[in-house]
Amino acid sequence: MAQTNKLKIFNDPIYGFIGTPNELIFNLIAHPYFQRLRRISQMGLSFLVYPGAHHTRFHHALGSMHLMRQAIRVLRFKKVEITEDEEIGLLAAILLHDIGHGPFSHGLEHVLVLDTNHEAISLHFIEYLNKEFNGALDTAISIFKGEHSKKFLNQLVSSQLDMDRLDYLKRDSFYTGVTEGNISSERMITMLNVYDNELVVEEKGIYSVEKFLMARRFMYWQVYLHKTSLVAEQLLIKVIHRAKQLLEEGEALVSSSPLLFFLKHDGSINFDDETLNLFSQLDDVDILAALKSWQSHSDFVLSKLSTMLLDRNLLHIKIKNKPVDDQLILSKKDWVKSNYKINDKQLEYFVFSGIISNRAYNEKHQNINILRKNGKLTDVAKASDHLNLKALSQTVTKHYVCYPKESV
Structure with missing residues (x-):
């Protein structure tokens, strides 16, 4: 040492x-x-x-x-x-x-x-x-x-x-x-x-x-x-899910040994010293190298998603304050199914929706206390003369939908 x-x-x-x-x-x-x-x-x-x-x-x-x-x-x-x-x-x-x-x-x-x-x-x-x-x-x-x-x-x-x-x-x-x-x-x-x-x-x-x-x-x-970071992250997650699915079906995938280990384990993992050492060998390089290899894979979904990420040719994404219209999702799925020639299960990799939320301040968990000059403690949201702070303690939820740009 x-x-x-x-x-x-x-x-x-x-x-x-x-x-x-x-x-x-x-x-x-x-x-x-x-x-x-x-x-x-x-x-x-x-x-x-x-x-x-x-x-x-x-x-x-x-x-x-x-x-x-x-x-x-x-x-x-x-x-x-x-x-x-x-x-x-x-x-x-x-x-x-x-x-x-x-x-x-x-x-x-x-x-x-x-x-x-x-x-x-x-x-x-x-x-x-x-x-x-x-x-x-x-x-x-x-x-x-x-x-x-x-x-x-x-x-x-x-x-x-x-x-x-x-x-x-x-x-x-x-x-x-x-x-x-x-x-x-x-x-x-x-x-x-x-x-x-x-x-x-x-x-x-x-x-x-x-x-x-x-x-x-x-x-x-x-x-x-x-929104661009969000859709890129979702595509990366989809890539990993597809890789895991292909391995379960007996397909061969090129990747580093540490990455392959975690791709093959879908259940609970016991972090003993050996597993911890494998995890310590896992970093961004493993994922990028895998994407470069997988963009040439025979599986259309894995290849397409990997190429999208590497070329930054991502899915289109819309973020709204209310739930996404089901008819919009159905129409996009119809387009993808027709143009990509894929089955219903594979559709979920290219057309999907979700929810994101954020709360800048949580009054109920490890709140930030202001120490007054008189020795009393006051929660910052109450102590502030800025009405915005009270609003910041509320959870804001938004809805998103992703689908191929070509279908727009």
């Missing part, structure tokens, strides 16, 4: 120089499991819309750790006790919080591994690394799982105002060029405090929280749930 014999720094376009605070953090970053994050796209297929969005989970993890170091300094300055062991635990937990992401991040979550989310897989990775590092991550695991007696430690890692969100909003805004999503992470951090074991925001920071929540809402509808 690599050893730190001199200062190690990363030059980050968002924050400037990010240093490695101790040997454990350096060795975690140097580990092959973490280095894999260089090959996992932070924003899935969003680069098909925003050409600059090629940053990775590696960038985001380092940025989140950098912000965590700032938060620790601010809270200690305000006389909040954070021991050296807790500091190491916080830094390790935030550094590794996304290590369980699969190819294209959220794009294929619950698709390659059906019943396990990336947080659960991250925990498997952290527990494995803890054994390798002789228990050095015990505190990190306690914080990550929300079992530490100091509740605010977990809130710094996972809450509605954690270092994860403070980094990805600012970072994704920078790489996409969508300036409306830009937030002042540093300003937000200076407003943090701890009251009754809970992470809170001082009253003078209320407008920064408003800006943060509004930016989050904007980024979700304009970027994360952009």
Whole structure:
């Protein structure tokens, strides 16, 4: 394992120089499991819309750790006790919080591994690394799982105002060029405090929280749930489903060994050390290489969908505020069946509908509390004189339908 014999720094376009605070953090970053994050796209297929969005989970993890170091300094300055062991635990937990992401991040979550989310897989990775590092991550695991007696430690890692969100909003805004999503992470951090074991925001920071929540809402509808990103992601999911179906039918598919393993497992997967190691070999490269191979496959559906993604010749998509008219779907299916010469089951790969929803703020789960000057706590949605914040706590649902452009 690599050893730190001199200062190690990363030059980050968002924050400037990010240093490695101790040997454990350096060795975690140097580990092959973490280095894999260089090959996992932070924003899935969003680069098909925003050409600059090629940053990775590696960038985001380092940025989140950098912000965590700032938060620790601010809270200690305000006389909040954070021991050296807790500091190491916080830094390790935030550094590794996304290590369980699969190819294209959220794009294929619950698709390659059906019943396990990336947080659960991250925990498997952290527990494995803890054994390798002789228990050095015990505190990190306690914080990550929300079992530490100091509740605010977990809130710094996972809450509605954690270092994860403070980094990805600012970072994704920078790489996409969508300036409306830009937030002042540093300003937000200076407003943090701890009251009754809970992470809170001082009253003078209320407008920064408003800006943060509004930016989050904007980024979700304009970027994360952009219609082109959405249809591309759905096509990628359809590709994987078709590949799994063909394998079940005995068809031969060219792919990497790790990808083939997960394509053949449709049920529950036990993440033992061997499976975890296979997952650690899986990244965006496996999927892209498979698509390049599958575009020449004899199966029309797999070939067509793979080519669509590689050439960015995607399906047409409409997003509406109300359910899609059944007659529209039927007419599009008739067109596809006639022109593509495929059966009814295969139609679902080219004409389909779905629902997307977003809620920028959840008042009922890990809400953001404002610490008033009189010592009282008030939920940010009630404390704000901005009526929009109350609206942001409502779930907004939209409906979409996808079908070939030629049928328009």
